[in-house]
Amino acid sequence: MRNTFIDNISLEETKPLFFNRIEKYNKKETITTERSLGRITASSVFAKVSSPNFNASAMDGILVRSKDTEMASETNPVILKEGKDFLYVNTGNPIDSKFDAVIMIEEVVELENKDVKIIKSAYPYQHIRDVGEDIIKNDMILASSHEIRPEDIGALFAGGIFEIDVVTKPKIAIIPTGSEIVEDYRNLKVGDIIDSNSRMFEAMITASGGEPHRYSPVRDEKELLKKNILDAVEKNDVVIINAGSSAGTHDYTKSLIEELGEVIIHGIAIKPGKPTILGFIKNKPVIGIPGYPVSAYFVFQQFVDSLLEKMLGRSNEKVVTIKAGLSKRVYSSLKHKEFIRMSLGYVGGKLIATPLDRGAGASMSLVKADGILVISRNNEGHDKGEEVEVTLLKPLSTIKKSIVVIGSNDPIMDRISENVKLSLSHVGSLGGVLALKKNETTIAPIHILDNKSGNYNKDVLKKYFPSKDVVLIKGIKREQGLIIPKGNPKHIKGIEDLKREDITFMNRQRGAGTRILLDYRLEKLNIDNSEIKGYERESTTHLAAAMSVSSLTCDTALGVKSAADILDLDFIFVGDEDYDFAILKESLKDERVLKFIEYIRSENFAKEIEKIPGYKLEDPGKIIEI
Numbered sequence: 326m327r328n329t330f331i332d333n334i335s336l337e338e339t340k341p342l343f344f345n346r347i348e349k350y351n352k353k354e355t356i357t358t359e360r361s362l363g364r365i366t367a368s369s370v371f372a373k374v375s376s377p378n379f380n381a382s383a384m385d386g387i388l389v390r391s392k393d394t395e396m397a398s399e400t401n402p403v404i405l406k407e408g409k410d411f412l413y414v415n416t417g418n419p420i421d422s423k424f425d426a427v428i429m430i431e432e433v434v435e436l437e438n439k440d441v442k443i444i445k446s447a448y449p450y451q452h453i454r455d456v457g458e459d460i461i462k463n464d465m466i467l468a469s470s471h472e473i474r475p476e477d478i479g480a481l482f483a484g485g486i487f488e489i490d491v492v493t494k495p496k497i498a499i500i501p502t503g504s505e506i507v508e509d510y511r512n513l514k515v516g517d518i519i520d521s522n523s524r525m526f527e528a529m530i531t532a533s534g535g536e537p538h539r540y541s542p543v544r545d546e547k548e549l550l551k552k553n554i555l556d557a558v559e560k561n562d563v564v565i566i567n568a569g570s571s572a573g574t575h576d577y578t579k580s581l582i583e584e585l586g587e588v589i590i591h592g593i594a595i596k597p598g599k600p601t602i603l604g605f606i607k608n609k610p611v612i613g614i615p616g617y618p619v620s621a622y623f624v625f626q627q628f629v630d631s632l633l634e635k636m637l638g639r640s641n642e643k644v645v646t647i648k649a650g651l652s653k654r655v656y657s658s659l660k661h662k663e664f665i666r667m668s669l670g671y672v673g674g675k676l677i678a679t680p681l682d683r684g685a686g687a688s689m690s691l692v693k694a695d696g697i698l699v700i701s702r703n704n705e706g707h708d709k710g711e712e713v714e715v716t717l718l719k720p721l722s723t724i725k726k727s728i729v730v731i732g733s734n735d736p737i738m739d740r741i742s743e744n745v746k747l748s749l750s751h752v753g754s755l756g757g758v759l760a761l762k763k764n765e766t767t768i769a770p771i772h773i774l775d776n777k778s779g780n781y782n783k784d785v786l787k788k789y790f791p792s793k794d795v796v797l798i799k800g801i802k803r804e805q806g807l808i809i810p811k812g813n814p815k816h817i818k819g820i821e822d823l824k825r826e827d828i829t830f831m832n833r834q835r836g837a838g839t840r841i842l843l844d845y846r847l848e849k850l851n852i853d854n855s856e857i858k859g860y861e862r863e864s865t866t867h868l869a870a871a872m873s874v875s876s877l878t879c880d881t882a883l884g885v886k887s888a889a890d891i892l893d894l895d896f897i898f899v900g901d902e903d904y905d906f907a908i909l910k911e912s913l914k915d916e917r918v919l920k921f922i923e924y925i926r927s928e929n930f931a932k933e934i935e936k937i938p939g940y941k942l943e944d945p946g947k948i949i950e951i
Contacts, residue, residue, distance in 0.1 A: 372484030568616030670729030732757020755836035886939025
């Protein structure tokens with residue numbers, strides 16, 4: 326008796342009917358980091374150590390005390406004695422705690438008696454890489470569902486990750502069928518066909534990140550095929566049955582899937598490949614693929630490849646070069662061809678490119694980069710707004726899903742990016758507001774205190790957006806305070822102690838909400854910032870500021886409690902603040918933004934916040950008109 330097709334529906338209609346039935350794949354395994362290339366992270370990966378894990382020289386030169394060089398000039402050279410006033414250092418050498426600056430060897434004049442002469446003063450921490458300049462302990466190195474690349478492996482090792490949890494390769498059974506299918510070409514008889522499809526499937530599954538399990542060809546005997554299918558379902562995550570999917574008298578695939586489970590579709594309006602069967606046995610996908618090689622290839626590509634992408638959370642898009650508008654001026658030396666790591670994202674339908682850290686030692690800039698901008702030799706760079714060609718390091722589809730987020734830093738943003746794809750750039754709250762005004766970001770995280778009203782965020786948006794085309798999405802309340810070493814060895818009590826002679830401070834960058842808060846408090850206490858040792862030193866994130874305290878590079882820094890807790894430091898509460906998200910009104914139509922709002926309103930987000938000291942929620946996701 327012949328089978329009949331029960332369907333002839335379009336490919337576009339077929340895929341949702343099949344893929345929406347597939348259960349979430351969540352198997353994972355632990356492997357060594359060196360074997361993780363091409364694998365998919367099963368969960369977020371956080372650094373176990375900082376990189377560098379000591380204060381290191383960024384140059385070949387001499388290590389000095391900056392205060393000893395204050396008077397150096399061409400008319401007043403300063404003579405320094407080796408061992409007493411300076412030490413020779415090479416790039417990467419640890420910094421002796423008695424010294425606080427490096428002078429490049431090119432700027433040093435060596436004298437006959439081994440003394441050196443300098444004609445230019447050095448500032449504190451000149452040419453010194455701080456502990457954690459690249460990676461800070463407990464920083465997120467990779468998000469979950471990330472396909473591990475060579476540059477990621479470098480960052481993982483730098484962060485002390487020697488084993489990693491990855492998604493287990495889905496096991497895909499391949500059952501070739503047909504009494505005419507043989508494996509040995511040496512004794513071919515008339516009518517025999519060498520099994521080539523299953524070998525092609527093996528290669529395609531391996532290339533797509535799966536683990537193929539190929540069965541020997543099964544003769545056209547229903548009970549024998551049934552036995553093999555049951556074995557394959559028991560031992561694998563997906564089963565492919567090749568041939569036997571058409572309407573011939575010996576085509577048993579459809580009837581066996583119906584008997585053992587459920588047929589969803591039999592017959593798709595594609596050519597070649599119409600007699601494809603899609604079904605489930607014991608909730609596992611079973612795909613009947615036609616036997617003709619070209620049909621087999623196209624059906625595999627449309628369904629098995631797509632199924633593996635869904636199970637692994639990966640994309641098979643090819644790398645391309647694309648044009649993007651620069652969000653800021655990019656300078657370059659005329660001496661070199663320069664490769665600049667770029668963060669990319671769509672804002673208002675336009676692809677925006679933002680340069681990342683350009684330091685040669687910043688391995689995390691490779692991990693975070695979406696693309697590379699190449700500036701040729703003898704080119705001084707590109708102007709802001711100029712359209713440039715960027716070679717993509719990530720699939721364009723992934724970049725399109727990401728929301729460009731430029732503004733204030735908070736450790737919670739990495740956790741949000743686990744659930745909503747974010748392209749993060751930390752430029753401070755005011756930098757975020759300006760980026761939003763110039764339509765260079767979709768979301769601007771901000772916490773800007775108005776020094777007159779004492780209110781957060783609304784007043785600054787009223788100032789920069791008088792046309793009221795912006796709204797504020799409520800985020801989190803967080804504790805700001807002084808981050809200090811465990812046990813508070815210098816007995817710091819509050820902001821007023823920052824002017825003490827024995828206290829060194831690490832500030833945040835200009836425009837950062839934390840710096841604005843500091844200036845507000847200093848003004849209230851009538852303290853001039855020139856009285857604070859280290860006021861001009863800047864870090865760009867709360868964790869970087871906390872790491873400066875942890876490494877004893879400074880005595881204290883102003884930051885959020887969560888950063889202090891992450892690095893096991895003490896904390897002196899200064900005040901609560903509102904960390905919110907500014908967006909243009911028109912972005913409320915953006916599906917990515919709606920997903921972001923939905924997540925920060927969710928129970929999952931609330932549970933995440935509950936785990937972290939120093940945070941609380943008050944109407945998260947509430948939209949406030951300005």
